Amino acid sequence: MNLTLKIWRQKDSQSKGQMVDYKVTDISEHMSFLEMMDVLNEQLVNAGEEPVAFDHDCREGICGMCSMYINGEAHGPDRGVTTCQLHMRMFKDGDTITIEPFRAAAFPVIKDLVVDRSSFERIQQAGGYISVNTSGNTQDANAIPISKHAADEAMDAATCIGCGACVATCKNSSAMLFVGAKVSQYALLPQGQVEAVDRVKNMVAQMDLEGFGNCTNTGACEVECPKGISLDNIARMNRELMKASLK
Amino acid sequence: MALDSRVPQGPIKDKWTDYKNKINLVNPANKRHIDVIVVGTGLAGGSAAATLAELGYNVKAFAYQDSPRRAHSIAAQGGINAAKNYQGDGDSTYRLFYDTVKGGDYRSREANVYRLAEVSANIIDQCVAQGVPFARDYGGLLDNRSFGGVLVSRTFYAKGQTGQQLLLGAYSAMNRQIARGKIEMFNRHEMLDVVKVDGKARGIIARNLVTGEIERHSAHAVVVASGGYGNVYFLSTNAMGSNATAAWKIHKKGAYFANPCYTQIHPTCIPRSGDYQSKLTLMSESLRNDGRIWVPKNMEDVLAIREGRKKPTDLSEDERDYYLERRYPAFGNLVPRDVASRAAKERCDAGYGVNATGEAVYLDFASAIERYGKEQAKIQNIQNPSKEKITELGEKIVEAKYGNLFQMYEKIVDENPYKMPMMIYPATHYTMGGVWVDYNLMTTIPGCYCIGEANFSDHGANRLGASALMQGLADGYFVLPYTIGDYLANDIRTGKIPTDTPEFDEAEKEVKDRIDFFINNNGTKSVDYFHKRLGKVMWDKVGMARNEKGLKEAMAEIKAIREAFWKEVKVPGSANEMNPELEKAGRVADFLELGELFAKDALMREESCGGHFREESVELEGEQKGEAKRNDKDFAFVAAWEYKGEPADAVLHKEALEFKDIELKQRSYK
Structure with a gap:
């Protein structure tokens, strides 16, 4: 198929960006979206132009590095996938595809489609851990039975890949789904109880400090999340925060 | 230089314990004055960085992605082995050791593998304590599954995302130390060379991938945990950015590279x-x-x-x-x-x-x-x-x-x-070969360590499923933090390593010259063009089955591609900005050397073992007809290659493999 691409080009964080049009031809429907971008970049390099910078790494939908906003949707039109797993069979010959970076005040553009998500790092550093040193002498892994239900729910929350689609798609640029997922994982496990109060307070405080917006329950994040992280995690985080504020 | 594996004396089951009791320690007050660089933040590098920081060392960690959580360990799916014997199906440290040595087709170092099996159970305990949500059964206890090459159920898992959960565990341990200021994290940075002072590894030259700035970082020891070299095939299950540059740079500065031909085709x-x-x-x-x-x-x-x-x-x-x-x-x-x-x-x-x-x-x-x-x-x-x-x-x-x-x-x-x-x-999928290390996980450069997939030691010629995660975390959580202390104990009076020295000047100049070459080279072909050509030669002639003729051709062809690359490669953009094509050019330049050494190693090894199958070496009769034929008489050694300029001129050093606790047998799965 032949396509027209409208792509956000921006030299660096200081420069002003703009949409630029490109054409690609003979794109196979079996290609992944990023393989289509590879074709474009090969074309640009051969023409002596600068290729489009975009983040990507594992191309298996798990590292969370890829981050495009395609036709107005984080990770494009398919559901439950990251951009690297989006396939060209979702598009038709002659389509015009608009490709932008994830946009949020807390995700400044570094270049073209690459954004700076270090705000996520700082939130994790504020409390996204259990304080246990490596010793080899922690208690036996089976010492505390954990109900299958709780373990599975914790796993569902822990499956977040930190890509930022929830923020990019939210009209408030809220990071509540991302933070709620981490808070929930630990809130559901006995190991997470000891530091539960400080964890939720510190992570939420850091989230606010980074300039993410509030949650108004529109639920767009849950729809666009490539890993299907549920809104329940936001509710659980709010409950944890309420509990913490009473202690 | 003679290879000394520094395997401790004594019965295999006591080696590690006795050794830990005798090695030098650094007291907590002195650890504050010692810096360690960790390159790579996957399971091995991430767990090492966190543990070293917990112990009190000042850690500088480097990742080319925008977060340690993106390292390709995250893509490991199936699980992690541990000799817990929770299923009561006859598992034990010895059996995990035995399965791993046998699975590796008797080409791994016995003492290292035993230690790996020994600490495997600690890993599960540690991860559960960190909040890793492993799969559980209805009684609330941990569930297991089975993997290839073994007859017990010893694999722990978190759905099909075990690597993700373990990496996020190590990442959380890192975050705790980053918050405390004990780890200084350098995301979007790539190590482009190691700096040696008086023969010891004392720092690295790194490029800031956002600004293009070339930076000097010093430390008392350098740990390379940069993963495997599977992308030498162009197509692999590795991440797009997975590369061998850090490992190859230390090889060029004196670290021997072992068994490059042992590659796992999944x-x-x-x-x-x-x-x-x-x-x-x-x-x-x-x-x-x-x-x-x-x-x-x-x-x-x-x-x-x-x-x-x-x-x-x-x-x-x-x-x-x-x-x-x-x-x-x-x-x-x-x-x-x-x-x-x-x-x-x-x-x-x-x-x-x-x-x-x-x-x-x-x-x-x-x-x-x-x-x-x-x-x-x-x-x-x-x-x-x-x-x-x-x-x-x-x-x-x-x-x-x-x-x-x-x-x-x-x-x-x-x-x-x-x-x-x-x-x-x-x-x-995975490369068993890698940088040669001794029992301490130190390379042939004093003070330069190599852990995880980047080293060669534990999987021999073939890795069993669910053993990579085990090795990465064993190295990072439980082995390196001990062994590195033995070396650093001599550095408590050294003081901070200065970076305004001729050694750093020289290393930085080399790095800058190469970048300038790429930017100014007036070529016409993209980096990928050469990478794909290299990959095709590797897959066709150094792939699942290899023979003498093909390997000789491969060596010549790779050399020719490398020469063409340096003449004709085109890198757009400039050095002082984010430039993914420039990053790729440096990585592919290194793959073009590594690929030739890989073929040379495969040519030398005239036997079939594990992932290395030589068509000339198969069983001709009997029940095993057509199966791989190992040659223990002539090839029971680790091939460690010393860099001498051109890959074809690399010099072979042999570390003989002795099996005292396992009988060498043909690997039969019939």
Whole structure:
């Protein structure tokens, strides 16, 4: 198929960006979206132009590095996938595809489609851990039975890949789904109880400090999340925060 | 220089304990004055960085991605082995040790493997304490599954995302130390050289990938945990950015590179669909617990399927060739990876491949779905369930076990694997070879350590499933933090290493000169053009089966591609900005050297062992006819190569492998 691409080009964080049009031809429907971008970049390099910078790494939908906003949707039109797993069979010959970076005040553009998500790092550093040193002498892994239900729910929350689609798609640029997922994982496990109060307070405080917006329950994040992280995690985080504020 | 593995004396089961009791320690007050650089933040590097910081060292950690959480350990699916014997099925430290040495085709260092088996149980304890949500059974205890090459259930897992959960565990431990200021994290940075002062590793030169700035970083020791070199094949299951540059740079500065020809071609990957393909996707080996591998028995059916006249589900049981179950009745679909991969290649080379390229076999879940369905019907007390009901119940169980893998397959191939068998084909996955290290995990450069997939030591010529995660975390959490202290104990009075010295000047100049060359070279061809050519030579001539003629050709061809690369490569943009093409150019330049050494190593090793199959070395008769033939008399050694300029001139050093606690036997899975 032949396509027209409208792509956000921006030299660096200081420069002003703009949409630029490109054409690609003979794109196979079996290609992944990023393989289509590879074709474009090969074309640009051969023409002596600068290729489009975009983040990507594992191309298996798990590292969370890829981050495009395609036709107005984080990770494009398919559901439950990251951009690297989006396939060209979702598009038709002659389509015009608009490709932008994830946009949020807390995700400044570094270049073209690459954004700076270090705000996520700082939130994790504020409390996204259990304080246990490596010793080899922690208690036996089976010492505390954990109900299958709780373990599975914790796993569902822990499956977040930190890509930022929830923020990019939210009209408030809220990071509540991302933070709620981490808070929930630990809130559901006995190991997470000891530091539960400080964890939720510190992570939420850091989230606010980074300039993410509030949650108004529109639920767009849950729809666009490539890993299907549920809104329940936001509710659980709010409950944890309420509990913490009473202690 | 003679190779000294520094394996401690004494009985194998006491070596590690005795050794830990005797090595030098650094007191907590002094650790504050010692800096350690860790390059790479996957399972090995991340766990090492966190643990070293917990101990009190000042750690500087480097990752080329925007967060340690993105390292490619995250893509590991199936699980992690540990000799817990929770299932009571006869597992033990010795048995895990034995399986790993046997699985590695007797080409690993016995003492290292025993230590790995010994600390494996601690890893699970540590991870649970960190909040890793491993799968549990209804009683609330940890669940296990089985992997290839073993007869017990010792693999712990978190759905099909075990690597992700373990990496996020190490990442959380790192975050705690970053918050305390004990780890200084350098995201979007790439190590481009190691700096040696008085023969010791004392720092690195790194490029800030956002600004292009070249930076000097000093430390008392440098730990390289940069992963494997599978991307030398261009197409592999590695991440796009996975590269060998850090490992190759230390090799060029004096670290020997061991057994590069031991590469794992993983049997269960999604087949290639076209020339535009940028990477291959693995389907976890855990699928072989429940999936049966087959091709049609008759050539007419193969053709009918390829032409779309028949579907695989149209073929009856006796029209199918379950070739693994036929050839290896004892292990069946759970033979080790190298054996399963070669068997798939054998069938496809014979013309039985089931897709348009002729490079695919089936992985079929129909029997498992039926078996689970019947079991569920019993459990739920459903009398005389219909076939549809059984299928429905069975699919639910399969979904619970492998749901994310099935979804991934469906997204890529656009076919429902619950209804239609999956198509799979082998692909480059893991590299057992790597930087040579002694028992302390130190390379032949004093003060330079290498851990995780980047080193060579524990998997011999073939790695068993669920052992990579185990090794990465063992090295980082439980081995390196001890052994590095023994070395650093001599550095408590050294003080901070200055970076305004001639050694740093020189290393920085080399790095800058190379970058300037790429930017100013007036070539016409993209980096990928050369990378793809290299990959094709590697796959065709240094792939699943190798012979003398092909390997000699490969060496010459790779050299020619390398020469053309330096003349004709085109890198757009400038050095002082984010420039992904420039990053790739440096990595591919190193792969073009490594690939030739790889072929040279494969040529030298005139035996078949593990992932290295020499067509000249097969069993000619008896029950094992056609299977790989190892030669212990002449090749029971580690090949450690010393850099001498051109890869073809590398000098071979041998570390003899002694097996005192395991009898060397032919590896039979029949």
